[in-house]
Amino acid sequence: MVDVTDKAKKYRSVGYYPGCALEGTGNGYDVSTRAIAKKLGLGLREVSNWNCCGAMEVKNVDPKIQTYLSARVLSQAVNEDRVDVVMAPCNGCYHNLKKAEHDLAHDPKSVEVVEKLSTKAGHKAYKAGEAETIHALDWLKATVGEDGLRERTKGKLAGLKIANYYGCMYVRPRHIFPEKDQGPGSESTSQPHFMDDLLAAAGAENVSFPLKTACCGGAHTLSDSDTSTKLVLNILQAAEASGAEVIATECPTCHTGLEMHQVRAEKRFGKKTNVKVLYFTQLLGLALGIGPRALGIHTNISDSMDLIIEKRLI
Amino acid sequence: MPIHEKSLIRPENLKTHDNLVIEGIDVSGHWSTFIESRVVTDYNENLEDEIAAMPGGDKIHRCWQCGSCTNACTVNAIEPRFNPRYWIYLIRMGMESELLRDKDIIWQCVSCHKCTHICPRDVEPEGVMKATAHWLTMKGYTPPSPSHIFDEEFTHQIVQRGRIEDTEVLQNFLRKTKQPLMQDWLTAIGFAIAKRLPVKWGIKMAWAQIFKPKTRGWDKARIALEDYIHEVESEQKAVIAGKSKPQQSHAPVREAAE
Structure with missing residues (x-):
């Protein structure tokens, strides 16, 4: 069992690693995460002069370059910003930082490459164990928590039917997330529930959704669009069949993938779906009384304003 | 088997x-x-070594052929010919001509990590798929796949500047794969957002196009990475030429997934 109060204190002020996606297509996620932090009085210190973590592409050129890129981000956080917790809302970033942590703790060859590249690049090499990487879900679950949300939101999301979609990189592969699957209070890799818990605390009705950790084909959104469209359409249709009005996301690649291929499925396959797609931080922001524009909802591709007005979330 | x-x-x-x-x-x-039974007579005895030398392939020697990877596979569910277990078998047996029958679909792995998650022998089949796709292009059996072109464009931007810029990745990718920038679905998305976006955003996007996002003081890292990539590529070429043996992963096999 993990000590909850200890975490609540530790995560109140964390290093924040937005990553490339949150600066670009996933801007709504960045804006809403910062807005929530401000509202809840949580400290976010952006990792200074960060670089890309390697996303899903660099490992295909060489996996150790990805380990180095992620290790440099952690090195910046530890050595420049003096933080020991790095919060990454993007699943890709979160996954890669966790993967680097795992590789540096278990694979001597990775340590060797990271040390060599770090020395040549002129910065201190990151060593396993110097920082803890957490997801935005871990961060909110430990700080404000379900009780805090229940108190602050007064069940504002009541009547909103949500399918919680976690995607691949948050749960797989299991071995890079040693803190998951540790029994009560920890996250599950087969049936993740942190997002469900937070949204339920804000009053939402979570539908039973079988494709929580299905793949959206995000890595091939552009390079193999037909496959991505098929995978996304499956997720959208399953969400609708489960009775969901909105899909809550916690990854910018999944989010953009769902939105883009929702349009593409209609244009190319003639399959129209009406389910909305919002970041879980946007939904929690609405529940906390923050306005849609301040949560970047107008920068999403799909237009969710009708639903937001209908459910009296403004 | x-x-x-x-x-x-x-x-x-x-x-x-x-x-x-x-x-x-x-x-x-x-x-x-x-x-009718198949008769295979041509073997490439170096095949497993060649794949093991590619990015992500260094754990292929651990495979027990249990088939959990194929069973869990996202792509297999929509394309039954996509069969990681079978390809790993062919590679380890050296049956190159058999493997080449599927050369045009191997790159389609979407990196969902279901195989790596489930694998009891810690093979990281996802990495093996990427290694095999890389090998196919390196040997000249297939032209660079769209995914390969995307990876290279993406990595190039990171090596050069430390960060990527979405619009530039999209534009360069479409140009390099000879696809029109104006595609019905992309324009539909463009119009949908343009209606709602404030002017501030347009300016921000144009700004990012001109002054690309960049990590400060990245030059030394760029040189280190360029040297490293060059080093890795020479090693890969030496293995393919039969002049060198790949380094197999000696990292311990993790405990089997429950």
Whole structure:
């Protein structure tokens, strides 16, 4: 069992690693995460002069370059910003930082490459164990928590039917997330529930959704669009069949993938779906009384304003 | 090791006869379908080493052929020919010509990590798929796949500047794969957002196009990475030329997934 109060204190002020996606297509996620932090009085210190973590592409050129890129981000956080917790809302970033942590703790060859590249690049090499990487879900679950949300939101999301979609990189592969699957209070890799818990605390009705950790084909959104469209359409249709009005996301690649291929499925396959797609931080922001524009909802591709007005979330 | 996935039987090897009697027994019709056996004579004994030298392939020697990867596979569910277990088998047996029959789909792995998650032998099949796709292009068996082009464009931007810029990745990718920038679905998305976006955003996007996002003081890292990539590529070429052996991963096999 993990000590909850200890975490609540530790995560109140964390290093924040937005990553490339949150600066670009996933801007709504960045804006809403910062807005929530401000509202809840949580400290976010952006990792200074960060670089890309390697996303899903660099490992295909060489996996150790990805380990180095992620290790440099952690090195910046530890050595420049003096933080020991790095919060990454993007699943890709979160996954890669966790993967680097795992590789540096278990694979001597990775340590060797990271040390060599770090020395040549002129910065201190990151060593396993110097920082803890957490997801935005871990961060909110430990700080404000379900009780805090229940108190602050007064069940504002009541009547909103949500399918919680976690995607691949948050749960797989299991071995890079040693803190998951540790029994009560920890996250599950087969049936993740942190997002469900937070949204339920804000009053939402979570539908039973079988494709929580299905793949959206995000890595091939552009390079193999037909496959991505098929995978996304499956997720959208399953969400609708489960009775969901909105899909809550916690990854910018999944989010953009769902939105883009929702349009593409209609244009190319003639399959129209009406389910909305919002970041879980946007939904929690609405529940906390923050306005849609301040949560970047107008920068999403799909237009969710009708639903937001209908459910009296403004 | 028997191969029993039904999709692996090739249609041309299925022999059904309308009228055939052998030694007085009638073997005509569907119920007496024969499967002609395959004979493989050309082996590439270096094949497993070649794949092991590619990015992500260094744990292939651990495979036990349990088939959990294929069973869990996202792509297999929509394309039955996509069969990681079978390809790992062919690679370890050195059956290059058999592997090449599927050369045009191997790159389609979407990196969902379901295989790596489930693998009891810690093979990281996802990495093996990427390694195999990389190998196909390196040996000249396939032109660079769209995914390969995307990876290279993406990595190039990171090596050069430390960060990527979405619009530039999209534009360069479409240009390099000879696709029009104006595609019905992309323009539909563009119009949908343009209606709602404030002017501030347009300015921000244009700004990012001109002054690309960049990590400060990245030059030393760029040189280190360029040197490293060059080093890795020379090692890979040496293994393919048979002049060197790849470094197999000696990291311990993790405990099997429950």
